[in-house]
Amino acid sequence: MSELKRTVLYQAHVDAGADMVDFGGWDMPVQYPSGIIAEHLFTRSECSLFDVSHMGRLIVGGPDRLKFLQKVLTNDASALEIGRAQYTIIPAEDGSAVDDAYLYRFTDDRCLLVINAANIEKDKEWLLPIAEGFDCFVSDISGETGSIAVQGPRSRDMLSSLKGGEAIASMKRNDILSLTLEGRSMMISRTGYTGEPLGYEVFASNEDTVWLWGKLLEMGAKPAGLGARDTLRMEASMPLYGHEMGLDADGKPMPIYAVFLAKFAVSFAEGKEDMIGYEALAKQHEAFLKILEGDHSLAADLPRRIQPITLLDRGVIRAGMPVFKDGEQVGWVTSGTMIPYHVIEGEGKDAVFTGSTGKRAIGAAYMDSTIAEGDKVEVEVRGRRLNAVVSKTHLKNSKIPYAIPVING
Amino acid sequence: MNFPAELKYSKDHEWVMMDGGVAVIGITDFAQDALGDVVFVNLPQEGDEVGMGEAFGDVESVKAVSDLNSPVSGTVCAVNEAALDSPESLNSDPYGTWLIKVQDLGDTEELMDAEAYKAFCETVA
Incomplete structure (x- = not known):
C-alpha cells in the first residue's frame, strides 16, 4: 500500500x-x-472549519479553453464572469456523470476546476485525451496549495x-x-x-x-x-459522487437529471452543442420537465430520480437499503444516517435557538420517477420494512444567517 | 480509557456483571470510543432467547452499524429502555448504561478480567 x-x-x-x-x-x-x-x-x-486541501484541482488555460470546457462540462462556462464560480458536472456520452465539480474563474485567462479527491486520476484520464484536441492545457495542481472551508x-x-x-x-x-x-x-x-x-x-x-x-x-x-x-x-440534500452520481446499487450508471440540482448545472444554451452527452441529456431534461408536471409519458428517458426521504419509524436508513412501495421494490437509499438538528423558532434574523436539539433518520433515495413528494414508502432495514415518506427538503436555507431544519412526517 | 475492576469483558468489547444468576451486559468504553456518536440501539425483547456468540441486537453510530454479540446464552429478563431512548448515554456513561439482563444462563464465553481486557485492547488498538 x-x-x-x-x-x-x-x-x-x-x-x-x-x-x-x-x-x-x-x-x-x-x-x-x-x-x-x-x-x-x-x-x-x-x-x-473543514480542511479541503485534499480536493482535486485542475487549472485550465490556453486560447481554446472555453471551447474545451463547453465540451466537457454541463454548465455554460461562457456565462461565467471573472470573479464568479459555478456548480457543474463532467458528463459521459450516455448522460451519466464522470464526476461533479466547481468551476472558478479567478482571472481572465484561466479557470480552476475543483473535483472530488477520490476521482482525480479517473477525471484526468477522461479529460486529458479530450484536451489534446484543443489548443489548451489542463494542469494538475492538487495538493500544491491549501484550502479551508469556513462554514x-x-x-x-x-x-x-x-x-x-x-x-x-x-x-x-x-x-x-x-x-x-x-x-x-x-x-x-x-x-x-x-x-x-x-x-x-x-x-x-x-x-x-x-x-x-x-x-x-x-x-x-x-x-x-x-x-x-x-x-x-446529506441534510442539505447535496449530491455526493458514488452515492447520488455514478453507478446505482445494481451497477448501472445513473442519469445526471436523477439529481434535482442538475436543473441548475446543465445548460443547453448557444455554444453547448458540442457538449459530451448532449442528446442523452436533452432527452433526460425533457422527461424531467414532464415528470415535474406529473406527466410520465417520457419516463423511459428518466426512469428513476433521487428524492429526499424521512424515516417515520424508529431506526436508521443507510446507503444501499432497498425501498418498496405497495410491496414492489422501487429503488434504493443512496445516502442516509441519523442527523442531529437544533430546535429553532422563527427564521432569518428573528430565528431563536431554543437550546434543545433533536435527531432524525433522513437521507435520499433513487426511486421510480412515478414516486412523488408525500408518497409513503418502506425501507428494508436489516430484514424489517420500516415506514418512510418522500420529502420535499430536509433543510431551508434561503434566509441569512441560519439554515432551518424542515421536519417531515 | 476506563476498565472497572469489578467487571468481566468479552473479545467483542462487551462488559458483563454477574449478579447472582443474572448476567448484566453493556458495551465497553473502548467500544463506544471506536463507534463514535451512538445514535440508535436495537435490543431484543424481554423473554427472547439469546445464544452465546450470536447477535442480540445492534448499535448504530453516525458512521456505521455494529452487531452486539452475546457473551452468554440464556433468556432476556430485562431490557434497558433508557438506553433505547437516549443511546448517547452509551458514549457518556458506557458502564452505567447496561443494555440487557440475561437469566437461565447456559454457556458463557471465556471472559477476561479488567487487566487482561486492557492488554487485549492495546493489541487491537
Missing part, C-alpha cells in the same frame, strides 16, 4: 486529537474528539473582521475575491458543501493556510471532519 498523502494541516488535525482515515489516498480527519454530532450542530449555529452563521463576521477582509461582507453566493488578509494574499469564494446560507472557501499558500486555520480557531471557530461534512451535505 502506498503512503497516504498529508495536507498541510495534517499536524493540526493530529494535535487536535482527530481520528484520521484514508480518504481517496489522503490521511484525513473523520472527526475530532467532540464527535460528528457536536461538529454538525456547531456548524449550524456558529462556524466550523456557518458566524463565518462572514469572522472573515470580514480580518484586516483587509471588509469586502467579504458584501460577497454574493458564488462570488470570488482575491484579497490580502492580514498581509497575506488569498482567494476566497462564497461557496460550500454544508447547505449553510453563509459559507466560504479560502485558497491560500501552504503557510498561509496553516496561519488562517489557527487564526479562525482563536476567533472561536472549531474544526469539523469528513463525518460532519457528510451529514451536513
Whole structure:
C-alpha cells in the first residue's frame, strides 16, 4: 500500500486529537474528539472549519479553453464572469456523470476546476485525451496549495473582521475575491458543501493556510471532519459522487437529471452543442420537465430520480437499503444516517435557538420517477420494512444567517 | 480509557456483571470510543432467547452499524429502555448504561478480567 498523502494541516488535525482515515489516498480527519454530532450542530449555529486541501484541482488555460470546457462540462462556462464560480458536472456520452465539480474563474485567462479527491486520476484520464484536441492545457495542481472551508452563521463576521477582509461582507453566493488578509494574499469564494446560507472557501499558500486555520480557531471557530461534512451535505440534500452520481446499487450508471440540482448545472444554451452527452441529456431534461408536471409519458428517458426521504419509524436508513412501495421494490437509499438538528423558532434574523436539539433518520433515495413528494414508502432495514415518506427538503436555507431544519412526517 | 475492576469483558468489547444468576451486559468504553456518536440501539425483547456468540441486537453510530454479540446464552429478563431512548448515554456513561439482563444462563464465553481486557485492547488498538 502506498503512503497516504498529508495536507498541510495534517499536524493540526493530529494535535487536535482527530481520528484520521484514508480518504481517496489522503490521511484525513473523520472527526475530532467532540464527535460528528457536536461538529454538525456547531456548524449550524456558529462556524466550523473543514480542511479541503485534499480536493482535486485542475487549472485550465490556453486560447481554446472555453471551447474545451463547453465540451466537457454541463454548465455554460461562457456565462461565467471573472470573479464568479459555478456548480457543474463532467458528463459521459450516455448522460451519466464522470464526476461533479466547481468551476472558478479567478482571472481572465484561466479557470480552476475543483473535483472530488477520490476521482482525480479517473477525471484526468477522461479529460486529458479530450484536451489534446484543443489548443489548451489542463494542469494538475492538487495538493500544491491549501484550502479551508469556513462554514456557518458566524463565518462572514469572522472573515470580514480580518484586516483587509471588509469586502467579504458584501460577497454574493458564488462570488470570488482575491484579497490580502492580514498581509497575506488569498482567494476566497462564497461557496460550500454544508447547505449553510453563509459559507466560504479560502485558497491560500501552504503557510498561509496553516496561519488562517489557527487564526479562525482563536476567533472561536472549531474544526469539523469528513463525518460532519457528510451529514451536513446529506441534510442539505447535496449530491455526493458514488452515492447520488455514478453507478446505482445494481451497477448501472445513473442519469445526471436523477439529481434535482442538475436543473441548475446543465445548460443547453448557444455554444453547448458540442457538449459530451448532449442528446442523452436533452432527452433526460425533457422527461424531467414532464415528470415535474406529473406527466410520465417520457419516463423511459428518466426512469428513476433521487428524492429526499424521512424515516417515520424508529431506526436508521443507510446507503444501499432497498425501498418498496405497495410491496414492489422501487429503488434504493443512496445516502442516509441519523442527523442531529437544533430546535429553532422563527427564521432569518428573528430565528431563536431554543437550546434543545433533536435527531432524525433522513437521507435520499433513487426511486421510480412515478414516486412523488408525500408518497409513503418502506425501507428494508436489516430484514424489517420500516415506514418512510418522500420529502420535499430536509433543510431551508434561503434566509441569512441560519439554515432551518424542515421536519417531515 | 476506563476498565472497572469489578467487571468481566468479552473479545467483542462487551462488559458483563454477574449478579447472582443474572448476567448484566453493556458495551465497553473502548467500544463506544471506536463507534463514535451512538445514535440508535436495537435490543431484543424481554423473554427472547439469546445464544452465546450470536447477535442480540445492534448499535448504530453516525458512521456505521455494529452487531452486539452475546457473551452468554440464556433468556432476556430485562431490557434497558433508557438506553433505547437516549443511546448517547452509551458514549457518556458506557458502564452505567447496561443494555440487557440475561437469566437461565447456559454457556458463557471465556471472559477476561479488567487487566487482561486492557492488554487485549492495546493489541487491537
